Amino acid sequence: MQIKPRQHLLDIWQAIARHSFEDGEWEWGEWGGRSSVADAERLLCLMYPATEIPAFRLDDPDTTERDVQSALKNVGGRLELPGKLVTALAEFMRTHAAEDKRPSFAGGNYFISGDPEQDLTPEQRELGVVDSFSMSITLSLATLGFLKVYETKTRRAEVRALIDELKTATETRLTAAMVSLLRSFTVNVFDPEEPQGRTLGKLLGQGQISERIVLQQFQRRFKALRATVSESFILGVDVADRIKDDNQLFEIGWAWSLVRDAPPVETVEPIGPQPDGVADPIPYLYFTVVALDGIQDLFSDRTLTLGLLNTEQQRLAEALRLRWEVTQQYWSGIARFGDGSWPLEDIPWRTTGQRLESEYFSLSVAAILVQDLVRRRATDDDLTRTVGIMERLAERGRITSRMTQNDPAIGLHQPGVRLPLQGSQTIGPPMQWTMGDFSAQLLKRSIQLCALSRNISAHDRLLRLAERIFDHVWIRRIRNGDGAGLWDHIQAAYPEAPPNEGPLSWSITERVTECMVAARQLYTQPPIRSAELATLAAALLSEATHLLGNEQLEPTSQADGSHGIALKSVEVKLRRARLLLDDQPGTAVALTLDVLGELDTLALARHTASRGV
DSSP states (O other): OOOOHHHHHHHHHHHHHHHHEETTEEOOOOTTOOOHHHHHHHHHHHHHHHHHOGGGOOSOGGGOOHHHHHHTTTTOOTTTHHHHHHHHHHHHHHHTBOTTSOBOOBOGGGEEESSTTOOOOHHHHTOBOHHHHHHHHHHHHHHHHHHHHHTTTOOOHHHHHHHHHHHHHHHHHHHHHHHHHHHHEEEEEEOTTSHHHHHHHHHHHTTTSOHHHHHHHHHHHTHHHHHHHHHHSOOOHHHHHHHTOTTOEEEEEEOSSSBTTOOOOOOSSOOOOOOOOOBOSOOOHHHHHHHHHHHHGGGSHHHHHHTOSOHHHHHHHHHHHHHHHHHHHHHHHHHTOSSSSOGGGSSSEEOSSSOOEEHHHHHHHHHHHHHHHHHHTOOHHHHHHHHHHHHHHHHHTTSSSOOOTTOGGGGGTTTOEEEEETTGGGGSSOEEEEEOOHHHHHHHHHHHHHHHOOOHHHHHHHHHHHHHHHHHHHTTBOOSSTTTTSBOOGGGTOTTSOOOSSSOOHHHHHHHHHHHHHHHHHHHSOOOOOHHHHHHHHHHHHHHHHHHHHHHTSOOOTTOHHHHHHHHHHHHHHHHHHHHTTTOHHHHHHHHHHHHHHHHHHHHHHHHHHTTO
């Protein structure tokens, strides 16, 4: 099934309008309790395409496309759409604020208890989570850009007052989310003889290299990065001293929440008191990927062009950018460690902090690697090997291969991979986080990698893979009832899967929306230039130009106007072919072949006439 981002996004928007708007008013619903993560995901299903794709803009009623109006007709007319979104966004900001009005990033019902005999405490439900910090950055930037345009298009006093309230709340939430991500970042240093050290040594050595050689290679490969981390970050004294020791191993990334004993971040912005952290200072692959995705939006072209960050936020963004860069460098280096096969190619990946293994963790490392490949313009070899990893993950996840009887791979999708949230047990029963979006994440990374690839063979493999994954994801839409057209109906792909716990998953729905935005960006970039086609096109153009010049030497009667018109058409096509030669040589070939055919027709007609036939 070909990915058609415009049509599929319209289908998603129509389903959301049917589900989330009651008589034109936004309806949150109360199933399972509220979560700042789920509510942000739901709003991003609308706000992300509306701010990233010009054809889906909703901030200027005069430019709203007809098919967009039709998809959102349950919400209201084009003049009402932006006001309805402002109302929903303002309600989100009010709902997810603490009693002292500071922003709340509670995981809510997304947290689950690791002890079936005990429910989580209200204090645990209110804990902030990296998913919410990251989603809040993306949602806040989308909202600020939206308001920047819409406030110039409306004169209604009550709407302008609501816009002012929303803008203030959004700016505060954005700053608080950035501060929270800074306080969730961690560097975990450990001895090679500790359990974590042994796990990392085996992962990097792949059973082929001794632990001593692995340590030596680790020292050489990460010497510069170790110096950058130790000199650039404000770390605890113990960590700062240990990371300078070349005989110590380390990991960097984001914990699941604010790190225990993380010092407050100094800021002049009015974000209120900064809560104490409870998370152990151990990076999680999943939360690291989520954090990297959100931070990337802080220095996107759109953010910089619209000037969405104030001076203080720019300072915080630079601090996050440094962490973003070193984290990508670290995990990209770990994924490609050694001179032979990559550790990432040894699926499934085993985490050191939680000592769990799953294809999902391989996908998480691959996601960071893809971001790093985009950043540093990867080699063809890196791309080709990464394509193979993506194809194997799709097969092992039973997306492109059939499910066997009692197949353990079904756990990747339902109920998903469970992560123990280390440190949560200090304030109640142990907490867990579920990752059930393997298919949507794999689709997103495959599309991103496809957009990066400028190798025709790798590009075609990735595009075919993305289309097969999309087939799988698309049939998992809910078919009937309240969430029809949204996700996730797991039994449509895996009939033996246990039933879903809730009516729908905003997590997967939002990920699929992101995939459609990424697919749109893939199709809007120039096609891959083929050197072979460029050579052929140049040769064809040379022949066509010569034959045209020859044809223009032939005498024609004034009555024969059709001959002049035909030559004019040939000139226009040749001019167009020359313009496209560098960027679209295949199109240039097609145009030139057409020209050669027309010139031959003219020559044949003249030859026939000269013989008196």
